[in-house]
Amino acid sequence: MEDFNHILLFKTNISQDADKALVCAMLSNTPGVEKWSVDTEDEDCVLRVISRNLCHTQIIELINYHGYECCELT
Template sequence: MDISPNFDHILLFKTNISCDSDKAVLHSLFDNNPEIQCWNIYLDDSDYVLRIISESLSHAQIIEMINHHGYECCELT
């Protein structure tokens, strides 16, 4: 039996979301989204890494959401 963890639902992104006011946009996007179990952004990292846990959303869907609000976002691999 394979009991290795499945990390497919952890989505990582490089963004240009660099301050608390930018982060507030994410709160409005993600906090009430039932498809997002958890999210955080690391403002102290030079890549402003966004981590999202979702079992149903794709990288492309998240990128589209963020780009729609005027921010840059790309998948970290």
């Protein structure tokens, strides 16, 4: 059975291209982030992060620190 624990999903307010660009710079320079994407077409603006080293709390703190809303999507 495949393990998907390294795929972290979040509900955010990252909805505009300018927001996405700022998040790109932030996550691209964060050690442990292998890959990420934001679905701005989804009503929850879902942020998907692939990381084998980081947890939900670390990503939430990073995103919130930069002024965006972010919570774990359950």
